[in-house]
Amino acid sequence: MKSTLxxxxxxxxxxxxxxxxxxxLALFGxxxxxxxxxxxxxxxxxxLRAQMMGQQQPMSVNxxxxxxxxxxxxxxxxxxxxxITMRLIAEEKRNGTIELLLTSPIEDIExxxxxxxxxxxxxxxxxxxxxxxxxxxxxxxxxxxxxVLVAYLGLLLQGGCLLAIGTFVSTTxxxxxxxxxxxxxxxxxxxxxxxxxxxxxxxxWQVLNYLSIVTHMDxxxxxxxDSKDVIFYFSMMFFFLFLTSRSMExxxxxx
Amino acid sequence: MIKVEGLTKRxxxxxxxxxxxxxxxxxxIVGFLGPNGAGKTTTMRVLTCxxxxxxxxxxxxxxxxxxxxxxxxxxxxxxxxxPPVYPEMEVIEYLKFxxxxxxxxxxxINKKVSEVxxxxxxxxxxxxxxxxxxxxxxxxxxxxxxxxxxxxxLILDExxxxxxxxxxxxxxDLLKQLSGDHTIILSTxxxxxxEQSCERVIIISQGKLVAIDSVSNLTNRLRGxxxxxxxxxxxxGSPNPGDxxxxxxxxxxxxxxxxxxxxxxxxxxxxxxxxxRIIRSELARTVVNSGWNLSExxxxxxxxxxxxxxxxxxxxxxxxxxxxxxxxxxGGKK
Numbered sequence: 215m216k217s218t219l220x221x222x223x224x225x226x227x228x229x230x231x232x233x234x235x236x237x238x239l240a241l242f243g244x245x246x247x248x249x250x251x252x253x254x255x256x257x258x259x260x261x262l263r264a265q266m267m268g269q270q271q272p273m274s275v276n277x278x279x280x281x282x283x284x285x286x287x288x289x290x291x292x293x294x295x296x297x298i299t300m301r302l303i304a305e306e307k308r309n310g311t312i313e314l315l316l317t318s319p320i321e322d323i324e325x326x327x328x329x330x331x332x333x334x335x336x337x338x339x340x341x342x343x344x345x346x347x348x349x350x351x352x353x354x355x356x357x358x359x360x361x362v363l364v365a366y367l368g369l370l371l372q373g374g375c376l377l378a379i380g381t382f383v384s385t386t387x388x389x390x391x392x393x394x395x396x397x398x399x400x401x402x403x404x405x406x407x408x409x410x411x412x413x414x415x416x417x418x419w420q421v422l423n424y425l426s427i428v429t430h431m432d433x434x435x436x437x438x439x440d441s442k443d444v445i446f447y448f449s450m451m452f453f454f455l456f457l458t459s460r461s462m463e464x465x466x467x468x469x
Numbered sequence: 470m471i472k473v474e475g476l477t478k479r480x481x482x483x484x485x486x487x488x489x490x491x492x493x494x495x496x497x498i499v500g501f502l503g504p505n506g507a508g509k510t511t512t513m514r515v516l517t518c519x520x521x522x523x524x525x526x527x528x529x530x531x532x533x534x535x536x537x538x539x540x541x542x543x544x545x546x547x548x549x550x551x552p553p554v555y556p557e558m559e560v561i562e563y564l565k566f567x568x569x570x571x572x573x574x575x576x577x578i579n580k581k582v583s584e585v586x587x588x589x590x591x592x593x594x595x596x597x598x599x600x601x602x603x604x605x606x607x608x609x610x611x612x613x614x615x616x617x618x619x620x621x622x623l624i625l626d627e628x629x630x631x632x633x634x635x636x637x638x639x640x641x642d643l644l645k646q647l648s649g650d651h652t653i654i655l656s657t658x659x660x661x662x663x664e665q666s667c668e669r670v671i672i673i674s675q676g677k678l679v680a681i682d683s684v685s686n687l688t689n690r691l692r693g694x695x696x697x698x699x700x701x702x703x704x705x706g707s708p709n710p711g712d713x714x715x716x717x718x719x720x721x722x723x724x725x726x727x728x729x730x731x732x733x734x735x736x737x738x739x740x741x742x743x744x745x746r747i748i749r750s751e752l753a754r755t756v757v758n759s760g761w762n763l764s765e766x767x768x769x770x771x772x773x774x775x776x777x778x779x780x781x782x783x784x785x786x787x788x789x790x791x792x793x794x795x796x797x798x799x800g801g802k803k
Contacts, residue, residue, distance in 0.1 A: 222568050230555040306661070314553035317517040319569045320544040465518055 217320040221328025226335050229391070234301065235336060243343045245290055246283075249430035250347045253279050275357040284365045285435050285451060287344045291337070291373055292401045298336055299380025301460075302329045307388045312465070322462045325379065326455060333377045334370075341369055342441050347374070361437025368434020371447035375427055377404050378454035385461040404428065470495040470622060470652040471516065475525035477732055478511050485511040487676040488525070493669075495621075499647045499686075500667035501656035502777060508676040509656040510550060513624050516654070517547045525659045529622055543572060546620035550609025550627055557601025560591055560610055563599055564617060569620040581617055588643065589613040604631040612640065616647065623647065623654040629662060641666050660777055672780050679780045697749055700765035701756060703731070710736050720755050722746035735764060 229235030257278045264273075306312040316326050345366070351357050380397040386392050404427045411423035421431055427450070430443040471493040486508040493499050503509050514520040514528055518538040521563040527535060532540040555563060564582045575580050587596055589609045594602055599610060608631055615623060628644075629637045644653060644666055657663060663670055664684055666773040680687060699711055710728055713736055717726045722742050730737040742748040747767060756763045 217570060220566065224566055228555075228557060297769050309553070309555065310549060310551045311555060313514075313519055313547075314567065315570075317542055317545065317547050318567075319539050319541075319572055320570060337518045467643040 215324075217318075217324045218328040221315075221325055222331040222335070225329055225332030226272075228301075229298075229332070229336050234297060235339075238297050238336065238340060239343060242287075242290055242294055242340050244439040246287060246344050247347060249286055250283055250344075253283060255349075266412075272278070275351055275355045278371075279351060280357055280362055281435055281439060283333055283348065283366070284344070284362075284369065285431070287341070288348075288369055288431055288435075289405070292376065292405055293398065294340065295337070295373065295380055295401060298333050298396035299377055299384055299397055301388045302333065302381050302382070303384040304390045304393040307465075308390075313399045316466065323459050324463065326458050330381050330455060331378060331455065333381065334374055337373045337377060338370070341366060341373075358437075359361055364437045364439055365435050367439070368443070370433050371444065371451075372427055372431050372433075374402075375447055375450040375454070378451045378458070382454045382458040383460060385458055385465070386391065400425075470497075470530050471527075471654070473512075473516070475524070475526045476522050476527055477524045478515060478520065478655060479523040481687060482700060485516070486522075486673075487674075489673065489678045490525075491671055491678065493652055493654060495648060495652055497669060498644060498653045498655070498667045500663035500670045501654055502658065502660070502663060502670055503656075503673040504658070506512065506532065506675075507673045509673065510626055511624055511653070511759050512673070513547070516622075517545055517624055518542055518549075528679045531534055544621045546615035546618065546623045547622075548611045548615040548625045550630075552607050553614070554599045554607055554610055556598065558599055559799050560595045560599060560602075561586070567614045568617045572633075573618055581619075585613045585617045587762070588616070605636050608632055609636070610638075612643070614655055617649075621650075621652060623655075625653065628655055629657065629659065637662075668688055668740065672676075672777060674780065693698070696742070696768070697752065698729075698737065698765065698767050699740055699752055699756070699763070700735050700737045702762035702764045703736055705735045708736075708759070713756075713761070714738065716755060716759055717752065720748060722748045722751065722752050748789050772785060 229238075257273070257275075260278075261273055266269075294437060303312070316322075348362065352359075376397075379400055380393075383397045384393045385401065387396075404425075407422055407426035408428040411419045411426065414420070414423065425445075427447075430446050433440045433443050473492070474490045476489045477484065489508075489512065496686055501509050501512070511520065515534060516529060518534045518541050521535055526535075528534070529541045530544050532544075534541050558566070560764050561582060564585060565578055567650050568578050568581055569575065586592055590614055591606070591609055591613060594606055602610065608628070612625070612628060615625065629640050632640065638787070642660070644655070649652065655667070667684060669676065669681070669683050670687060692785060699717070701708065701712075710731055714726050714728060717723060717738060717740060723740055724743045725741045727739045728736065740752065749768060753766055754765060
């Protein structure tokens with residue numbers, strides 16, 4: 215446990231010694247910020263127009279800004295997560311420092327958990343950037359807080375899964391770019407799976423649809439915590455972290 | 470302290486280490502010699518629990534590397550071929566990280582770090598980023614990392630590569646200091662290094678154990694004939710080379726005299742002795758008694774280098790050992 219935290223802090227600090235941490239945060243902040251401001255001004259003008267026409271449409275900030283924006287955040291992170299995870303183990307392999315970690319008196323799983331936790335921490339910072347914008351809505355409006363929190367929980371769980379996948383991919387190569395690319399296609403694939411299978415029928419397609427990580431985000435973004443989704447996310451995380459540990463072990467046998 | 474029995478490590482197609490057995494006692498410094506690709510690094514990696522053996526066993530301080538890797542890892546300090554350092558960390562920060570990773574409590578860590586910084590003379594660079602350090606300093610940081618938790622066993626893979634001569638001497642002294650209560654295995658292909666700092670030598674070639682003995686025993690065992698270079702000054706063509714050669718050949722114990730050079734009024738001979746005979750003093754006396762000026766006399770004799778070459782090339786004459794040896798010819802003989 216102590217070693218896990220040790221590695222986690224070292225890794226988290228590493229993000230901000232290299233440009234990666236700043237790049238991820240800046241990129242997300244930029245894209246999210248621009249989209250947020252356009253969405254909010256669209257809603258404002260829509261409201262203005264409705265008032266001028268004398269219509270009394272009920273308008274909800276939750277429905278019109280927060281939900282689409284958090285959904286959008288979920289999409290952007292698909293692209294950012296490979297940037298977060300690509301260096302985790304690939305860089306250790308390239309530097310030869312993996313030899314230090316594997317010959318130190320710590321378990322493989324402590325290394326993996328530490329690295330993954332560091333990635334989750336950075337991911338939380340990314341989500342924090344979006345919370346800055348969303349928080350402003352609470353200053354000038356009265357949105358419902360609970361569905362926002364649930365949506366964030368969903369984003370965190372979805373991110374945890376994708377980060378676990380990224381960590382796994384990072385153990386399989388020495389090359390950061392390859393690790394990033396493969397993770398990107400992995401998460402893109404999972405994202406598209408949702409598109410392709412949304413309205414499909416038949417057991418096979420439904421299974422595929424179920425496996426798409428994004429599908430399980432729906433309920434969360436509506437403010438619903440379904441145990442089915444929570445279990446799905448936790449089992450995905452567990453599965454990929456398990457794969458990572460097997461892959462680390464195979465480093466010893468193959469290298 | 471270290472016991473290896475029938476160790477074999479096979480990669481997909483090649484056998485890197487083939488049925489090696491040896492033992493190292495507590496407090497010894499053992500040199501691990503072999504041409505490139507002989508299996509030195511693989512053996513070390515097995516001992517440090519980085520790689521599992523294909524068959525055979527290895528135990529460190531009584532713990533098996535496969536069954537009890539945690540206990541083994543606690544007792545080992547390991548410096549791999551490339552020092553395992555994070556370029557984006559400061560030296561102090563890195564040593565703290567490694568120290569804690571090796572299980573030093575946070576109460577002791579600062580003391581241990583400053584101790585090891587002093588030992589490896591890293592004081593000047595302790596606040597610098599490791600990525601900005603020269604190769605020599607990085608190597609020392611690697612060494613500091615290996616000894617920080619005061620391990621019983623030190624395993625060093627080419628600890629002096631990339632260092633300048635002064636640094637090499639410093640590292641050598643450091644190793645001598647450590648040798649009392651630490652068991653040290655170091656691999657190298659710089660042979661003078663082994664001659665100077667190791668008590669025993671393990672020579673492997675193509676994955677097989679070729680020799681394991683103390684340095685002096687090895688030299689004695691393999692010493693065939695001594696060979697000597699002798700130079701006599703000649704003024705105005707006297708003495709004449711034939712005379713000198715004849716006189717030298719008559720010295721007892723000499724088997725062969727070859728005139729190598731006769732430039733600038735100097736006659737250089739290479740002389741070989743019979744098996745096991747020391748002929749230098751006798752040669753000197755002969756030259757001086759004949760009234761000639763002796764300007765140089767030195768033994769080219771069998772060094773560990775020759776032994777190494779002999780042992781590693783008898784199996785199969787391949788390019789690798791020769792290549793390793795030619796490198797040594799530059800640095801080894803001074």
